[in-house]
Amino acid sequence: MYLGAEAWPDLGSYFDDESLAIVPLGSTEQHGPHLPEATDHLIAEAFAREAAERTGFLCTPTVNIGVSSHHRQFHGTMWVSPPAFREYVESLTRNLTYHGVDRVVYVNAHGGNIPHLREVGRRLREDHDAYAIEWMWNESIPDLVDELFEQSGPHGGPKETAMIQHLAPELVHDDRLADARDGGIPSVADAGTVRHGARTFYDAADNTENGVLGDQTDSTAAKGERMFEAATEQLVALCEWLSRQEFDDLLPREHV
Structure with missing residues (x-):
């Protein structure tokens, strides 16, 4: 369920029955070029919407x-x-509570967000308001990423290139893949x-003249599709696991 597509009277039954949201x-x-x-x-x-579609959990608009x-x-x-990012995400999450x-x-796809999402999650948990955890798609399928690519990136490399070739191929400049590889590291x-x-x-x-790393010519839409399906399965499993947990069991332990 996508929150932005629903009228408010139709969301009441979700909040009556469920307590999980995907952000x-x-x-x-x-x-890169x-x-x-x-x-x-x-x-x-794409991951959040697909997981919401498969599970019925609520997906919010994207940050x-x-x-x-x-x-x-x-x-x-x-x-x-x-x-500012931490304050915004914390405020958004408290709105959900x-x-x-x-x-x-x-559901995070940018490495620069990771420590800040973890900090927000810690604050919410320590306040006993919510249990919020960060999920990064490639970290859920490390063995498959290693299998598919000799050097996956990390930034703008074949891993991300393959994913966009699968999700939005019209936005990929396939004629620049060799230039991306040769102009990066x-x-x-x-x-x-x-x-x-x-x-x-x-x-x-400081590291790369054109902003990217890895061998972008090693990417294909088929590889992107394999990663998308495998990581979506992991995200679905995570959401279903989290939904089953007793909230009190997710809170910080008492002092030893």
Whole structure:
């Protein structure tokens, strides 16, 4: 069920019977010369909507802009500050608790959002208001990603390219895949910006001239479809598991 498509009287029965919501989050940022800036939020929304369709759980509208200032040197990248992002997501989640939701799955497709979503989830749990956890699609299927790609990215690489080739092929510049590969770097290790155990980079531009990593020519829509199906199964299983839990069992333990 997609919240934005429903009239308010028709949502009452959901909140009477269910207490779980799926919240997709991504970013609007550069993904190299071949992928749209919407890459992350398109992926997050696709997973969230599909899981909601399969399970009947409620899916909210997508948070399209995240913590992305590390891509700011590239045209069009949008971002909010980490405190603003955390405050917004926490407020949005507390809005859901007003309607009776007490557990939330953040379907996230942008690495820069991860620590901030974890912090919001911790705050909500410590306040006993909600149990909110972050889910990242590629982290749910690491073995399949390793099987499909020799070097998956991480950013704008064949993993994300294949996913958009499957979900929105009209937005992929297939004629630029070789340029994306040749103008980027295979991995962060190849950038030489980890020195004596320290990460000396802060921005994507410190590592790669065109903003991306990996071999984009190793991507296909068929690989994207395999990953989408496998990760959706994991997300569905997570939502169903979380729905079955007693809320008190999800709260912090007492002091030992």
